Amino acid sequence: MEQNGAKGSRKQKITLVDYDESNFQEKEITNVEECFPFKDKPTITWINVDGLHPPEIPEKIGNYFGLHPLILEDILNTDQRPKIEDFDEHLFVVLKMLYFDKEKDEVFSEQFSEQISFILSSNFVISFQEKGSKVFENIRDRIKNSKGKIRKKGPDYLIYALIDAIVDSYFKILEKFGEKIEFLEEELVEDPNPETLQTIHELKRELISLRKTIWPLREIIGGLSRGETPLIKESTEIYFKDIYDHTIQIIDTIETYREMVSSMLDVYLSSVSNKMNEVMKVLTIIATIFIPLTFIAGLYGMNFAFMPELEWTMGYPIVLLIMVTVAGLMVIYFRRKEWL
Incomplete structure (x- = not known):
């Protein structure tokens, strides 16, 4: 079994949150066996594993909770394309979490992206984070303080909230792209140079990678919003439709940015040509x-x-x-x- 998740991963951390409308408990697990009694509890259990190395812990959790071997293989292989798979008793979802690299001023570097896998069952949600980002801190706070509907809903609403947090983070990435494009437009008008051309090509490459990462979300969220699995209640489908609308908005924005970057390449070539024409005229x-x-x-x-x-x-x-x-x-x- 290929275990790309072992590369560069930090020490594992297991967090367990168990709740219903009137009860709540949260604790950090030191021994994976502490999770096992929560498998058949009537409450809603969320087990979050930060880090995939060593692989023994994800494998123990998977074996006890009855996960298909293919699910475990996909969790540990972090080169997965975003996807959704229905295994009857479990729903398996793979997404990509992206971060903006402030030092390199880019989005797509190995250090600033991670795979996040979700398993949804009738009474629990298990999430595996490759590098343990803090994207779910707000969800934990909402559960702890009983904010909104999350304590009154089931595990399908919980996985909706987790996926929604990841999708919302894409808007921050798009905001960074917008700032870079605005800066490049000013540079093109004032003083285009070979470094500008290189930046345009890098930005175009990043947008293509971003599109490849986010485009499968359309199919994933669409399937969840259509109620193609009994694990998603009809009352929760409308929330996934809201994520679907956000996904379409993100994809449309990416396409707009790609067109803008392509036109910027034409503007650069025109600017260089005009500059050369001015020199030749003089x-x-x-x-x-x-x-x-x-x-x-x-x-x-x-x-x-x-x-x-x-x-x-x-x-x-x-x-x-x-x-x-x-x-x-x-x-x-x-x-x-x-x-x-």
Whole structure:
């Protein structure tokens, strides 16, 4: 079994939250066997595992809670594409959590993304986080303080809240993309350079990767909102439809950003071309001004014996005056034509 989740993972941490409308308990598990009595309790149990290495703990949880071997394999293999699989008694969902790398000023780096897997059953939810982000802290606070409907609903509402937290985090990523695009637009107008072109290509690559990550959400959330599994109650389907609307909005925004970045590439090429045209125009004007001056200098540089101007006392200053006059008249003409 390939275990990519073992790479770079920190020490595992298991958190257990058990609740119903009137009772609540939360504790950090030191021995995985402490989770086992909660399998058949009538209350709602949420087991969250931070870190996938060593794999023995996810495997023990999976074996005791009756998870299919393919589920365990997909949990430990963190190269999974976002997906949903129905195993009758369990619903398996894989999503990707993304972070913005402030040092590299990018989104998609191995250090700032993680796979999060969910198992939904009739009375419990198990989540496996590759690196243990704090994206679910608000959910824990809502359960603890009985905020909203979460304590009155079942495990299907809990997994809705967890998925919704991940989807909402994508809006923060899109906000960062928007800021980068706005900065690039200003740079394109003021001073486009080769580094700008490289940044555009990197941004385009990141948007393609973001699209590949988020596009499967459309199918996942769509299936949950249509009630294709009995583990999702009809009363909860409407909440997944709300996530579905957010997903469509995110995808539309990504497509808009991709079009903007593609147009920025055209703008860059046009700006560079215009800049080159301005340089060529100036050089052409300078060369044009010097053509008659070169002709005059060349004419009197022949030094033929019977050239009467060679004997003039004022010949040199007169020729210089003629050359300055010709150059001045040409500059005035170019300005009137708005070529300068």
